[in-house]
Structures are given as C-alpha cells and as structure tokens.
Amino acid sequence: MAGVRDIRRRIRSVRNMQQITKAMKMVSAAKLRKAQQKLNAARPYAHQLQGVLERLSQVPGDTVHPLLIKRPVQKVVYVVITSDRGLCGGYNSNLIRKTAGLIAETPQEVKLVTVGRKGRDFFRRGKIEFLAEFVALGDEPSYNQAKEIAQEVVRLYEQGEADEVYLMYTEFVSAINARPTQVKLLPIEKPEGKQSKQYIFEPSPDEILASLLPKYVETQIFRSILEGKASEQGARMTAMSSATDNAKDMIDRLSLIMNRARQAAITKEISEIVGGAAALD
Amino acid sequence: MAGTFSLRIVSPEGNVLKEDVEFAVIPGELGELGILPNHAPLIAGMDIGVLRYNLNGAVKRVAVAGGFVEVIENSAIVLADTAELSEDIDVARAQEARERAKKRLSTRTNEIDVRRAEYALRRAAARIEASVGKK
Numbered sequence: 001m002a003g004v005r006d007i008r009r010r011i012r013s014v015r016n017m018q019q020i021t022k023a024m025k026m027v028s029a030a031k032l033r034k035a036q037q038k039l040n041a042a043r044p045y046a047h048q049l050q051g052v053l054e055r056l057s058q059v060p061g062d063t064v065h066p067l068l069i070k071r072p073v074q075k076v077v078y079v080v081i082t083s084d085r086g087l088c089g090g091y092n093s094n095l096i097r098k099t100a101g102l103i104a105e106t107p108q109e110v111k112l113v114t115v116g117r118k119g120r121d122f123f124r125r126g127k128i129e130f131l132a133e134f135v136a137l138g139d140e141p142s143y144n145q146a147k148e149i150a151q152e153v154v155r156l157y158e159q160g161e162a163d164e165v166y167l168m169y170t171e172f173v174s175a176i177n178a179r180p181t182q183v184k185l186l187p188i189e190k191p192e193g194k195q196s197k198q199y200i201f202e203p204s205p206d207e208i209l210a211s212l213l214p215k216y217v218e219t220q221i222f223r224s225i226l227e228g229k230a231s232e233q234g235a236r237m238t239a240m241s242s243a244t245d246n247a248k249d250m251i252d253r254l255s256l257i258m259n260r261a262r263q264a265a266i267t268k269e270i271s272e273i274v275g276g277a278a279a280l281d
Numbered sequence: 282m283a284g285t286f287s288l289r290i291v292s293p294e295g296n297v298l299k300e301d302v303e304f305a306v307i308p309g310e311l312g313e314l315g316i317l318p319n320h321a322p323l324i325a326g327m328d329i330g331v332l333r334y335n336l337n338g339a340v341k342r343v344a345v346a347g348g349f350v351e352v353i354e355n356s357a358i359v360l361a362d363t364a365e366l367s368e369d370i371d372v373a374r375a376q377e378a379r380e381r382a383k384k385r386l387s388t389r390t391n392e393i394d395v396r397r398a399e400y401a402l403r404r405a406a407a408r409i410e411a412s413v414g415k416k
Binding site: 042044049051143146200201207218 | 291292293294295296309310311314321322323324325326347348349351353358360362363
C-alpha cells in the first residue's frame, strides 16, 4: 500500500486539476451563452435572405447563374468546420469521424477545405489534398471571416476545382446535444416556393441574384461556424463538468484510502508501543 | 399622406432596427429609392450609402454597406452587410479610415488593393455622412 504522504500528494494534484476543470466549465458556460446569442442574432438575416432567394427563383430568367448550374461531378470538396482548441469532449472527433466516413464513400476525387486547427491537424495525416485552411477564428467569429472563407470556396467552384461543395459542421441542438451535419453548399439548390406577388426589381432579377448568391454562401458558412462555436462550448462545458465530477469521485476515493492507511499506521505504532512496553515488563 | 410602415434593418450580426416610420430613403444600386407607406412589392439591390427615415418629423440616418431591400405588405426589410445607426458611429474612427483609404489610393499598387481601398473609402464616407445628423 502506498504511503500516506504519496496519497496526500495525489489528492492535492487531483484537486488542482479539479479547480482548472471547474474554471474551464464556468468559462465555457459564459462563452456558450454568448455564442448562442450570436447564433440567434444571425437568424433573422439568414431567414430573410432565404426568403428573397425564394422570391427571386419565381422569376423566369433566361440566364442561369454559374453557382446554380449542376455539373457532372468529378471533384468534390468538403468544407470541415472544427474548433481550434481541444478539451471539448467528442465535438471534433464526432464530426471528423462522420466526414471521414463520407469521404470513404465518395467515389469521386475528394479535396478539403478545413476551418479550425483540429480538423486540419487530423486530415493532414491523411492523403487527402487540402485546397485551403483557415485557423484561429477566435471565440467570436465575425462575418468578415466567414466572407473570406466563402469567397475562397466560390472561387474554387468557379474555377472548376470543385463540382460540388459540402459543408460539414456541428449543429447546435442544446448545451448537451449537438449533431454532426452535412449540407450541400454548391451548386445552390433553387428553393421551390409558391407563386408570390409581382415584384418590381431594381436592377434586374438576374443582377440581384448575381449579388445575392455569393451572400447566400457567406451566410450559410457564417451560420455553420456559429453553430459550431455554440456546439463546441456546449461540448466543452459538458466535458469539463464531468471531469470535475470525476475528480471529486477520485478525491473521495483517495481520501478513503489515505484515511485507512493512516489508521493502519497508527494502529501499527500503538501495537509496537504496547508490544515494546510488554517486553519491558 | 397617411400612416406609417414598418422598417426593419437586419445584418448578419443581428437586428439593427425595427421601427414604424413615415418615409424612408434607401440608397439603391441604381439611385435612391423613396419608400412611402403602401409601396408596391419591390426587391432592390442596395449600394453603400446612407439610409434616411422620417419618424415624427425627425430625420434619422443609418450608414449601410451593400445588401438588399425587400418591400412587401407595408413593410420594408433591409438586408445590409453592415448597418450602423448614426448615434453608434465613431466619427473619429471613420475619419481615420477615410484618411487611410485615401492614402492607400494615392499610392496605388495592384488591382485588388485599389478596389478594397475604394470600398473602404466609400464606407467611411457613408459613415461620416450618416453621423452628420447627430449632435
């Protein structure tokens, strides 16, 4: 049995760790709240943009925008949104596992665009080629960061580096529940909407569509980054919460062992004294 | 001229404004658009510029940078890339940005830089113009 002093040392180190996980849990709870707020703030815009796109799709146009054209698929690009930091439970590994599974099932040539350090580090070990990588988005990603990613993705698509683009991200369901999700980003599927009112368009519907579609891609990426951020903080909070609980269990167990060892030591000492005294008599 | 209509400005970062207004002027891509209550359904592209609206006789200004506007059923929804209410604008920062953009334009290097600088310059100018309305 380990000495009392060794056990005490271990308890102390576990307690220190518990303090850290507890602090991380509270920090991520605060960040989760912020991330959720940003996610909710982005919703009305995304919703309205979708609406305008639907309305625009009603207009019979003669020109078709390149981002809407379906091409024979030879090259597929996955945009994988992961976090920059670890210690967030299964957040990254769940998404990466799903992505890797999908890639294995894709018969076409697959390339990657990674967002976040964790995804990049994982896929770097594989054989799949990277077209772009974005890291260090921070805890509060801005729209401009999403825009940058979107512009790169659109550029790849227009140059024929990709015939289809999928977005892989973690959808935020609740603080303890997040779902790895795949959505098709490009070509954009024209939404089917019901016939609506006659609109005046200024400039022409085609021109509006041409400036709207890239924005649509931007908002989709922005939203999935925000979803990912919220999921990440939720996952981290849950992971840190259970780590704190585990540390508590460990301390309890170690305390028990330590007390027992101390008791044994005392008993031994007493019996030695008693034995010694008996020998003197 | 009767009544008001609802004006909503949303940006990707959140809701900026929701108010019942009497009249609004939107910087459209092909020129300014004046919107009165009961306007016909409209979808228009928006330029960088200043959006003005009248409420109880007072004129308020919002600096917007590109996007769209949809008018339907007596409400106007502005989808702006960015939108700043005049009272939220930091004039000193906007002026700084304008100077920076001007300087970059005077020492032109390559195509993309010029476009970005021009964009920044116009945005800064719109912000300064929008903030004129504030005390």
